[in-house]
Each structure stands twice: as structure tokens, then as C-alpha cells.
Amino acid sequence: MLLFLMSLNFMVLDNIIMLEYNLLTINSDMIVMTILLDWMSLLFMSFVLFISSMVIFYSEEYMYGDLNINRFVMLVVMFVLSMMLLIISPNLVSILLGWDGLGLVSYCLVIYYQNVKSYNAGMLTALSNRVGDVALLMSIAWMLNYGSWNYIFYLDFMKNDISMMVTSYLVVLAAMTKSAQIPFSSWLPAAMAAPTPVSSLVHSSTLVTAGVYLLIRFNFAFSNNLMMLLLFISSMTMFMSGLGANFEFDLKKIIALSTLSQLGLMMSILALGDYKLAFFHLLIHALFKALLFMCAGNIIHNMGNCQDIRFMGSLVNQMPLTCTYMNICNLSLCGLPFFSGFYSKDLIVEFLSMEYLNMYIYIMFYVSIGLTVCYSFRLVYYTMSGNFNYISLNSLNEENEIMLKGMGGLIFMVIFSGSSLMWIMFPSFYFICLPLYLKLMTLFLIMLGMFIGYEFSKFSLSYSSKSLMTMNLSFFLSSMWNMPFISTFGINYNPLKLGNFYYKNIDQGWSEYMGSQNIYMNLVNSSKFLQILFSNNLKIYLLLMVLWFMFIMFTLF
Known part of the structure; x- marks a missing residue:
């Protein structure tokens, strides 16, 4: 009610009030909060x-x-x-x-x-x-x-x-x-x-x-x-x-x-x-x-x-x-x-x-x-x-x-x-x-x-x-x-379709086969091979020694 009466007053007198409240001053820079009060803002505020x-x-x-x-x-x-x-x-x-x-x-x-x-x-x-x-x-x-x-x-x-x-x-x-x-x-x-x-x-x-x-x-x-x-x-x-x-x-x-x-x-x-x-x-x-x-x-x-x-x-x-x-x-x-x-x-x-x-x-x-x-x-x-x-x-x-x-x-x-x-x-x-x-x-x-x-x-x-x-x-x-x-399917459909294409052809496709999956397979195979070596180490050690002796013998003769 107060705002409404103020609005009428401002309308009759054709008044506008601008309030500037200084929030912060850093060196010479001022951060100011400004408020505008005229008949329009006061009337609308009273209604709201x-x-x-x-x-x-x-x-x-x-x-x-x-x-x-x-x-x-x-x-x-x-x-x-x-x-x-x-x-x-x-x-x-x-x-x-x-x-x-x-x-x-x-x-x-x-x-x-x-x-x-x-x-x-x-x-x-x-x-x-x-x-x-x-x-x-x-x-x-x-x-x-x-x-x-x-x-x-x-x-x-x-x-x-x-x-x-x-x-x-x-x-x-x-x-x-x-x-x-x-x-x-x-x-x-x-x-x-x-x-x-x-x-x-x-x-x-x-x-x-x-x-x-x-x-x-x-x-x-x-x-x-x-x-x-x-x-x-x-x-x-x-x-x-x-x-x-x-x-x-x-x-x-x-x-x-x-x-x-x-x-x-x-x-x-x-x-x-x-x-x-x-x-x-x-x-x-x-x-x-x-x-x-x-x-x-x-x-x-x-x-x-x-x-x-x-x-x-x-x-x-x-x-x-x-x-x-x-x-x-x-x-x-x-x-x-x-x-x-x-x-x-x-x-x-x-x-x-x-x-x-x-x-x-x-x-x-x-x-x-x-x-x-x-x-x-x-x-x-x-x-x-x-x-x-x-x-x-x-x-x-x-x-x-x-x-x-x-x-x-x-x-x-x-x-x-x-x-x-x-x-x-x-x-x-x-x-x-x-x-x-x-x-x-x-x-x-x-x-x-x-x-x-x-x-x-x-x-x-x-x-x-x-x-x-x-x-x-x-x-x-x-x-x-x-x-x-339009505002739902039109915006969602194409990105989702592109995501599906990307997932099928790139994430699950050639890039996966040639990239990370390939490295993974190589690592698995080499580690399996090394595991065989490590688990039978004494026999392989003796076998390698025999092979080494044989190699030396061949080089000497």
C-alpha cells in the first residue's frame, strides 16, 4: 500500500529517485549498487x-x-x-x-x-x-x-x-x-x-x-x-x-x-x-x-x-x-x-x-x-x-x-x-x-x-x-x-545420433582395435610369455646354459 501511494505521489510530481550505495572501493574504483525509484517501478512493485x-x-x-x-x-x-x-x-x-x-x-x-x-x-x-x-x-x-x-x-x-x-x-x-x-x-x-x-x-x-x-x-x-x-x-x-x-x-x-x-x-x-x-x-x-x-x-x-x-x-x-x-x-x-x-x-x-x-x-x-x-x-x-x-x-x-x-x-x-x-x-x-x-x-x-x-x-x-x-x-x-x-527432439536428436555413431565406429571400432585394445593385447601376450619364463625359471636357466655352451662350442669350432 505504501509503495502504491508513493507511486501516485511520484506520478503527480513527476519525480525520479536514484540511490547509489557504495559497496566497495578499491583504490579509485568504486563498486556501486544503484536503485531506480520512479512511478513505474514503485507501481509494479506494489502489484507484485x-x-x-x-x-x-x-x-x-x-x-x-x-x-x-x-x-x-x-x-x-x-x-x-x-x-x-x-x-x-x-x-x-x-x-x-x-x-x-x-x-x-x-x-x-x-x-x-x-x-x-x-x-x-x-x-x-x-x-x-x-x-x-x-x-x-x-x-x-x-x-x-x-x-x-x-x-x-x-x-x-x-x-x-x-x-x-x-x-x-x-x-x-x-x-x-x-x-x-x-x-x-x-x-x-x-x-x-x-x-x-x-x-x-x-x-x-x-x-x-x-x-x-x-x-x-x-x-x-x-x-x-x-x-x-x-x-x-x-x-x-x-x-x-x-x-x-x-x-x-x-x-x-x-x-x-x-x-x-x-x-x-x-x-x-x-x-x-x-x-x-x-x-x-x-x-x-x-x-x-x-x-x-x-x-x-x-x-x-x-x-x-x-x-x-x-x-x-x-x-x-x-x-x-x-x-x-x-x-x-x-x-x-x-x-x-x-x-x-x-x-x-x-x-x-x-x-x-x-x-x-x-x-x-x-x-x-x-x-x-x-x-x-x-x-x-x-x-x-x-x-x-x-x-x-x-x-x-x-x-x-x-x-x-x-x-x-x-x-x-x-x-x-x-x-x-x-x-x-x-x-x-x-x-x-x-x-x-x-x-x-x-x-x-x-x-x-x-x-x-x-x-x-x-x-x-x-x-x-x-x-x-x-x-x-x-x-x-x-x-x-x-x-x-x-x-x-523442435525444442526437445530438434536439439537432442542429432547430438545423441552423433554420439551413437561415435561410440559404434570410433569407441568400439577401428580406433579401439588399433589403439588401446591393440596395446592391451600386446601387453597381455608379452606378459604371458614372460610369465612362462618366470614360472619355469630353473629348467629354463639350465636350458639357456646348455644353449649358451652350444653357442660357444659352435663359435670355437
């Missing part, structure tokens, strides 16, 4: 702390009975602290500390339930993020040319310098891995192996938004070519994940793909040149996505850890409050008028309609909005309406007081944050001048998405009636355009 406090409160009951609950809470706290360090750093080196802290702790949290699936998911998450970490390290090396790593000083006026251009490309690469843009998207649904409170925290305000936040800070240094590239990649990500979510049956993975779609939206609006609008959507999305995961967690918890939406149905009768919260979040995600998501999403789309851009971007944006509504209503159809498809012996109830209180803390923010943040963050209005049909286009696509999502849910063709082409297409779309296979 609020959401994480609700998540930790919620996990008290969700993780009840877990033997390592203390370790879990400590890991979550370390995660939040890493995010704090990243938010308040105007310096690339201290950003790397927070960035790597997030990567390391996220690995520990993804493999928290220790089984093969978790280990695989954790390794995929860690290795995908390493690419971004290396890019950040390289950008640190490139910024050596400036004499300081406080990037905030150089962004604007060194914009056309080659070092800053290379640095900005590397930072965009780092942000793409952390925010799971194409081609690094496969780790995000895999990271769902973590406990649900972690998913709630990771997908709302910490790990995946770190990349977007870094780009918001760096946006002054971007060239037009870089922004076009980022716009293309992020719009593809937005479309791909929206499409994939319509074919998914795992409750948590649907919400994860929804996060990916929203990240694509944030990135693309950032690439269009409006960082404030991207930040606005980031904050609002953080709130309703955290609550959406909490609702999903409550449902999974009650259904004995079942995550398949096909087993759910008419949950609104057994869990009315959770379903109400979930509906509010879903409608907010869709951008239905006067829910919090509407204020950012509608503004983003109208801002895009005012821009002078090509048809591809325009269609991608509008189709992605339709897909968002489509998978949201498919989710509602499967979970809340229709017949109850779970086992007869169930204990569905809403007596989880602590979990409901944790969710209740967020619901008011979800409802009121959109309008209030808009009034606070944009003192000067956006002037939107559009014809009526473009003004109503968003609403029309929301309605169309609702209809398609509802119709799409109703028919579920059996495999026998599906054609091979339909099956292949649905498999291709549901597996995120084969990206998980």
Missing part, C-alpha cells in the same frame, strides 16, 4: 507484492500436508525478491542478478513435485532461459564501451550508435526467451508442472512479465527495423497460442497459453511504440490472471488433482463462488465492456486501428481477440455448464476458507483496477477518432468469438470419424505448431 502476498496466503491451504511447505514458501519469497531486484535496477549487472535469480528459483519451483515430467519441464525451462541469460551477458559486454552499465543514461541519445543497436537487439532476444515468444514458446506450458500457487505468481506478475518490463525500460533505444521484427514475432505468438488453447484439454495449460497470448499483445503494443499502454495492460493482466490460476487451483484441489476439463461440468452448482470469480476473470480477459481487461484491451485495439499499418497486423490482432473469447467460452462450457462428468464418489465443496479469502482479496482489484488505473496513469486522454464500424469491431469479434467457442465445444468428433488430415491438423495446432518437439 500484493499478488505474491495473496498467493502465499492461498498456498497455506493449497499446500496443506506437504512435508516441505517451509521450503516452498522460502522459494516463493526468493522468487519475489529476485523480481524486486530486477524491477528497481537501472543497471545491467544488477538486472542480471535478478534475472538469473528468477531463472534459478523458477527451476527449483518447476521441479518441486519430483517426478520425471517435472524434471523434463524444469530442464526445458532452464535451458530455454539460458539463451536469454547469455544474450544479457553479451549486452553487458557491449555496454563496456560506455564506461558505465547504467543503461538508463544512454538509451535515448546513443540510439543510433552501433553498440547501443547491438545491445538493444540482444536485450530483445533476452526478453523473448523470458516472455516465451516464438521460437522459445514451448517452455511456458511445460512450466505448468509447478504447484498452482507458483503458476499463479509466475504467469501474472513475475517471471514471464520480466521480459516485457525490461523492454518497457529499453524502449527508447529501439530502431524501426527492430520494432517491426518484434511486432511480427509477437503477433505470431499471440495468434499461435490463441489457436493452441482451443485444442487443449488441460485446465492449467489453457490458462498458460492464454498468458502467452497476452504477452504477445503486450510485446506487440510495445513494438508499435506505446510503452505506457503495454505497462497498463501488464498490470491489469497480472491481477486477473493471478486470480484465474487461483480459481483453477481450487477446482483442481477439490477434484483430487484432476486437471482435464472433460471430467468437469456444472461446477457452478457445487462451487458457486469460485465459478463466479472465474467468470469475472474470464470476461475481463475477453475484454467485455466495463470489466478491467476492457480498458486496456479496447484501448490497445483502437490505438492500433489509428496506426498506419499493413493488413496482416490488423487481421492478426482482431483474430487473436476473437480466439481469446473463443477459448474462454469453451472453458466455461466445459467446466461450468452441461453434465457433471467426474466420478460419483467426490467431495466437491467450498469450505476452503483460506483459499477463498486469498481469492477474495484479489477480486475487488480485478473489478476496479481497470478504470482506476486508467484515470491515474493517463492524465491526458488518448484521442481516438474512428468510424462507427471500426469502433464496434472489437465488440463484434467478442460476440463472434463467444458463438464460435460455444459451437466448437459442443461437437467432439470421435477418432473413427475424423479424417487423417483433420487429425494431423488438430495435432499440429494443439502442439503449438510442433514447437515442443
Whole structure:
């Protein structure tokens, strides 16, 4: 609350505070820890702390009975602290500390339930993020040319310098891995192996938004070519994940793909040149996505850890409050008028309609909005309406007081944050001048998405009636355009094949026969021969003496 009020104060007065804390002085070299406090970092920190406090409160009951609950809470706290360090750093080196802290702790949290699936998911998450970490390290090396790593000083006026251009490309690469843009998207649904409170925290305000936040800070240094590239990649990500979510049956993975779609939206609006609008959507999305995961967690918890939406149905009768919260979040995600998501999403789309851009971007944006509504209503159809498809012996109830209180803390923010943040963050209005049909286009696509999502849910063709082409297409779309296979088999298969070839032909082949094995055989044979000599030494000694005498006799005669 204090950080939020400070943020409002800084916003009104247009204040920025930079604190420099001298850690160490060696001769004339100073190692300084720099902290940047402006309205953006303070506001984001207040949101992160609020959401994480609700998540930790919620996990008290969700993780009840877990033997390592203390370790879990400590890991979550370390995660939040890493995010704090990243938010308040105007310096690339201290950003790397927070960035790597997030990567390391996220690995520990993804493999928290220790089984093969978790280990695989954790390794995929860690290795995908390493690419971004290396890019950040390289950008640190490139910024050596400036004499300081406080990037905030150089962004604007060194914009056309080659070092800053290379640095900005590397930072965009780092942000793409952390925010799971194409081609690094496969780790995000895999990271769902973590406990649900972690998913709630990771997908709302910490790990995946770190990349977007870094780009918001760096946006002054971007060239037009870089922004076009980022716009293309992020719009593809937005479309791909929206499409994939319509074919998914795992409750948590649907919400994860929804996060990916929203990240694509944030990135693309950032690439269009409006960082404030991207930040606005980031904050609002953080709130309703955290609550959406909490609702999903409550449902999974009650259904004995079942995550398949096909087993759910008419949950609104057994869990009315959770379903109400979930509906509010879903409608907010869709951008239905006067829910919090509407204020950012509608503004983003109208801002895009005012821009002078090509048809591809325009269609991608509008189709992605339709897909968002489509998978949201498919989710509602499967979970809340229709017949109850779970086992007869169930204990569905809403007596989880602590979990409901944790969710209740967020619901008011979800409802009121959109309008209030808009009034606070944009003192000067956006002037939107559009014809009526473009003004109503968003609403029309929301309605169309609702209809398609509802119709799409109703028919579920059996495999026998599906054609091979339909099956292949649905498999291709549901597996995120084969990206998980490319990022696992594509990286593992060739080294393993090469290793097999090397083992067969070199380790077990000619080099073995001509090299070490040959030496070994020679040594064995010679030692066997010498052993014969040594074991029969007296007889051989006498025999050699006779031979020696004979040799002397022959030489004399």
C-alpha cells in the first residue's frame, strides 16, 4: 500500500529517485549498487507484492500436508525478491542478478513435485532461459564501451550508435526467451508442472512479465527495423497460442497459453511504440490472471488433482463462488465492456486501428481477440455448464476458507483496477477518432468469438470419424505448431545420433582395435610369455646354459 501511494505521489510530481550505495572501493574504483525509484517501478512493485502476498496466503491451504511447505514458501519469497531486484535496477549487472535469480528459483519451483515430467519441464525451462541469460551477458559486454552499465543514461541519445543497436537487439532476444515468444514458446506450458500457487505468481506478475518490463525500460533505444521484427514475432505468438488453447484439454495449460497470448499483445503494443499502454495492460493482466490460476487451483484441489476439463461440468452448482470469480476473470480477459481487461484491451485495439499499418497486423490482432473469447467460452462450457462428468464418489465443496479469502482479496482489484488505473496513469486522454464500424469491431469479434467457442465445444468428433488430415491438423495446432518437439527432439536428436555413431565406429571400432585394445593385447601376450619364463625359471636357466655352451662350442669350432 505504501509503495502504491508513493507511486501516485511520484506520478503527480513527476519525480525520479536514484540511490547509489557504495559497496566497495578499491583504490579509485568504486563498486556501486544503484536503485531506480520512479512511478513505474514503485507501481509494479506494489502489484507484485500484493499478488505474491495473496498467493502465499492461498498456498497455506493449497499446500496443506506437504512435508516441505517451509521450503516452498522460502522459494516463493526468493522468487519475489529476485523480481524486486530486477524491477528497481537501472543497471545491467544488477538486472542480471535478478534475472538469473528468477531463472534459478523458477527451476527449483518447476521441479518441486519430483517426478520425471517435472524434471523434463524444469530442464526445458532452464535451458530455454539460458539463451536469454547469455544474450544479457553479451549486452553487458557491449555496454563496456560506455564506461558505465547504467543503461538508463544512454538509451535515448546513443540510439543510433552501433553498440547501443547491438545491445538493444540482444536485450530483445533476452526478453523473448523470458516472455516465451516464438521460437522459445514451448517452455511456458511445460512450466505448468509447478504447484498452482507458483503458476499463479509466475504467469501474472513475475517471471514471464520480466521480459516485457525490461523492454518497457529499453524502449527508447529501439530502431524501426527492430520494432517491426518484434511486432511480427509477437503477433505470431499471440495468434499461435490463441489457436493452441482451443485444442487443449488441460485446465492449467489453457490458462498458460492464454498468458502467452497476452504477452504477445503486450510485446506487440510495445513494438508499435506505446510503452505506457503495454505497462497498463501488464498490470491489469497480472491481477486477473493471478486470480484465474487461483480459481483453477481450487477446482483442481477439490477434484483430487484432476486437471482435464472433460471430467468437469456444472461446477457452478457445487462451487458457486469460485465459478463466479472465474467468470469475472474470464470476461475481463475477453475484454467485455466495463470489466478491467476492457480498458486496456479496447484501448490497445483502437490505438492500433489509428496506426498506419499493413493488413496482416490488423487481421492478426482482431483474430487473436476473437480466439481469446473463443477459448474462454469453451472453458466455461466445459467446466461450468452441461453434465457433471467426474466420478460419483467426490467431495466437491467450498469450505476452503483460506483459499477463498486469498481469492477474495484479489477480486475487488480485478473489478476496479481497470478504470482506476486508467484515470491515474493517463492524465491526458488518448484521442481516438474512428468510424462507427471500426469502433464496434472489437465488440463484434467478442460476440463472434463467444458463438464460435460455444459451437466448437459442443461437437467432439470421435477418432473413427475424423479424417487423417483433420487429425494431423488438430495435432499440429494443439502442439503449438510442433514447437515442443523442435525444442526437445530438434536439439537432442542429432547430438545423441552423433554420439551413437561415435561410440559404434570410433569407441568400439577401428580406433579401439588399433589403439588401446591393440596395446592391451600386446601387453597381455608379452606378459604371458614372460610369465612362462618366470614360472619355469630353473629348467629354463639350465636350458639357456646348455644353449649358451652350444653357442660357444659352435663359435670355437
